[in-house]
């Protein structure tokens with residue numbers, strides 16, 4: 468038995484007294500797995516090992532006590548720890564095909580390790596490079612669709628050329644490390660300093676002393692900056708021009724804009740643990756779809772009862788950063804009020820006499836008013852009131868907004884104060900909530916709508932059945948882990964809006980690939 472196993476798994480060190488006799492490795496597979504744990508771990512090691520040991524024990528008991536196909540997690544028949552670790556659906560069967568490294572059982576892999584060391588798909592490289600070169604010519608002429616197509620082809624080329632092992636290291640090390648480095652850079656003003664003096668080359672090792680007493684001063688003093696910048700340089704996010712000397716890129720300079728940069732500290736500090744803890748949370752919950760906005764992966768990860776919005780606002784400055792992040796998310800995406808997307812004039816304005824107090828557009832959960840500000844700019848002569856509704860902390864963050872846009876503090880779980888508007892509008896709000904809560908939010912809007920006149924415009928993704936775009940699928944996982952909610956397909960929207968909420972969908976207006984859509988609804992008469 469390896470020393471590591473004996474040292475860390477003795478009863479007193481693991482700290483669960485009286486169970487040491489149970490801890491002998493139950494089979495050779497688990498034993499092998501434990502022996503490959505890294506050596507030289509610090510004082511927290513026992514709890515880490517304890518966690519992993521519970522997993523091993525669960526698997527062992529699935530296989531050897533109840534059999535591979537028996538009920539896997541009968542809590543009554545098990546100890547407390549085991550119950551916590553098992554999927555809670557008593558009908559769940561023990562896994563019959565598992566990936567060894569995530570369960571503690573080392574199995575013979577289904578493919579040979581040599582597969583992980585060869586390029587993923589060399590056969591596609593010649594065709595991809597040809598496509599890339601012809602798209603390149605169109606991109607230099609300013610064709611935006613060609614640019615988007617070229618980015619996708621370039622990504623395909625990288626995936627084809629990388630070995631699985633390289634991709635694995637990129638996911639497990641390089642990208643999380645870059646996220647940490649970028650967050651520190653935004654927090655400390657590193658990218659502002661880099662962009663100063665027209666972006667002239669700068670070395671973190673000789674950063675000017677006038678920075679004294681700033682966070683950046685401390686960062687550079689300890690040479691942490693040099694290490695972070697070296698990684699960001701190697702990843703291409705800043706440009707290495709000499710030894711320890713860097714220039715900004717357009718990307719790093721853009722991080723100095725709050726709506727672009729603030730996503731990093733917001734995600735790193737206030738949301739990311741929800742994603743990294745999701746595998747553990749999901750395993751404990753039998754991989755059931757989470758249903759409660761205040762009892763999901765985020766609450767598990769951050770040990771809170773607050774929902775995501777409440778949690779961010781209770782932990783400043785993450786609430787503010789989130790609102791900026793929302794402002795950044797919308798930039799450069801197709802806008803429903805542009806020509807050729809949703810016919811604003813025909814559907815909302817033509818044929819309507821607006822009296823003095825009549826509302827044209829009520830933006831419910833409208834954040835800092837980005838949509839209404841854009842509407843005002845693009846339709847400056849549109850008649851009727853424009854009303855922005857959101858919670859107080861969000862409205863309180865607005866610095867500058869067109870004076871025609873009225874701000875109304877409002878909680879959309881309560882009665883809608885603006886009755887009979889021509890259009891109620893919600894952007895990226897319903898995707899935040901599970902179906903049952905959305906039905907309640909929609910009921911408050913229905914009560915306020917005037918039959919035969921009011922419309923509800925829902926601005927969300929409508930995920931197509933195939934070839935979904937990665938931004939939308941990523942957002943779906945964010946919704947799953949942060950809010951127990953989802954991005955929806957057309958079928959999901961019809962179920963929610965028509966069958967559950969009792970509205971009629973009068974049209975779905977979609978930009979390319981369903982990434983941005985307006986679902987127009989009316990009351991059923």
Ligand SMILES: C[S@@+](CC[C@H](N)C(=O)[O-])C[C@H]1O[C@@H](n2cnc3c(N)ncnc32)[C@H](O)[C@@H]1O
Pocket residue numbers: 776793794797831832833834835837856857858861877878879880893894895896899
């Ligand atoms: C994902 S953000 C979208 C913001 C904005 N519509 C946009 O597209 O940029 C969701 C918004 O819902 C707001 N919100 C959350 N709970 C709310 C509530 N109970 N009443 C009103 N607004 C709420 C949040 O403050 C936030 O501004």
